[in-house]
Amino acid sequence: MKLKRTFLILTSLLIVGVLALGVLTVRWYNSYFPSLFKAMPGFVHALALDKSQVVYYGLKPTKLSPNGNYYRDRVIVLMYHDVNPEPQDIKSLSTADFERQLELMESNNFHWITMEQYRDFVLHRAPVPDNAVLLTFDDGYESLYSHAYPLLQKHGAPASAFLIASKVGDRKGAFPKATWNQIKEMQQGGIEFFSHTFDSHSYVPNSPNKGDLKAKLAHPMYLKKAGRMETEEEYEQRVTEDLRHANEVLQQELGKPNYALAFPYGAYSDPLLKVCEQLGIELTFTVKSGLNAPGQKNGYRLNAGGMDNNPALQIELMKLAEKRLAVDYSPFLSIGARKAVFLSLTVAVLLIGLLWLRFGWLLVRRRQSGFSS
Known part of the structure; x- marks a missing residue:
């Protein structure tokens, strides 16, 4: 027995x-x-x-709600990349859909805030409007200047953009980057600019196997010549130098200290978060969906760009943010702890x-x- x-x-x-x-x-x-x-x-x-894969499940558009109240003491951060009249890439949003998003946000009582307001909210619990939204753009594409910026000005919408400092003005590839002159013009027009690293927006080998790649900023890399992985100390030194260099370039070109960083591909590590803190980077951003609360220095962002975006469903999701995007933030749920x-x-x-x-x-x-x- x-x-x-x-x-x-x-x-x-x-x-x-x-x-x-x-x-x-x-x-x-x-x-x-x-x-x-x-x-x-x-x-x-x-x-x-992380509800990034499932946030739109079962959604249907509803009527306009010009006096709607959907959430308070929280902020939705929206993420965009390329905005183009004729999108040629899956991560590109058409200018028509982008403007429709802005119109629907206005018509449904959403309120845009600046990064400075977001910073005070997260770090000091400063009040923000109900239904607060922060608009952000990654990579510093020229299309931000050519197509998104005029629409932002038209609707009086503030926004923030994250620059790969070493790539500013780079004309190579399918998505040419904005120049410093264009960036400074946008800065004068109310767009704020922050770091997307100096030159760490790429994947690097994580082992001798060619197909084993991971985000350069978030992980130690395999050193082919040495035939070994980076040590933890080497990794932290590398990312420290990259982020410090980005901070210096932004300070020199834009005349303001950098205090925010969007992680390339949304990938990060606990040592990386410590490096950011040491460099005075007070706010960081992932690509995970969620509502942002006071004290939440590592923020969630909802991807609002892409060829498959439906502006009506986008707004419906934002209306249902407390049910669809709510995540109980806890510092104990770190990557290492999980x-x-x-x-x-x-x-x-x-x-x-x-x-x-x-x-x-x-x-x-x-x-x-x-x-x-």
Whole structure:
């Protein structure tokens, strides 16, 4: 009886452990498994901490709400890249759809704020309007100057942009970058500019395997000539030098100290957050969807750009932000803490699984012995 009881206890523990791993996978790592959303969209939407993949699930446009109140003491930060009359890339938003977004925000009682207001809100709990929205643009494309900036001025909408300091004025590729003269003109017109690194907006090898690439700013890189990974000290020194250089260039060109950084690809690490703090970078931004609260220095951003964007659904999502984007912010849910918890639980489940197999085999052997006798 003791053997059978032990097997049943192990079976119960194994079921609970596997279920817990499944829940944490959906909550923390669902973006690695897009098939999960296709198979169980409602379940993923209910559990996911990063709701970037599922925020539009089941949405339908509703009537205009010129006096609507959707959230307060919170800020939605919207993220854009290229804005173009004829988008040629999946991350490009048409100028028509961008202007329609702005019109719908105005018609539905959303209120644009500046990065300075956002900073005071996050760091000092300064009040912001109900339904507050911060508009942000990544990479410093010339299309910000040519197409988005005129519409922002037309609607009186402030915005912030994150520059790759080493690429300003670069005309190569499908998305030429704005020049310093264009950036300074936009700055005079109310656009604020901040860091998107000096030259760390790329993927680098994470092992000798060519296909194993990770975000340059967020991870130690594989040093091919040395045949080894960067040490933690080398990694921190590299990102410190890059971000400090970006800060210096922005200060020199724009006459203002830099205090905000958008992580390339939204990727970051706990050591990187510490480096930012040491360099006076008070605010950082990911690409995860969520509502931003006071004290939340590492902010969420909702991707509002892209060829597949539907302005009406975009606004409906923002109206339902408290249900669709709400995330309980906690400094204890750091990347390192989540990895430690997930790894510990995985090891525990594996050990329980091995014990379950052993006791199951012993139980089978006992029954076989009983039958043979």
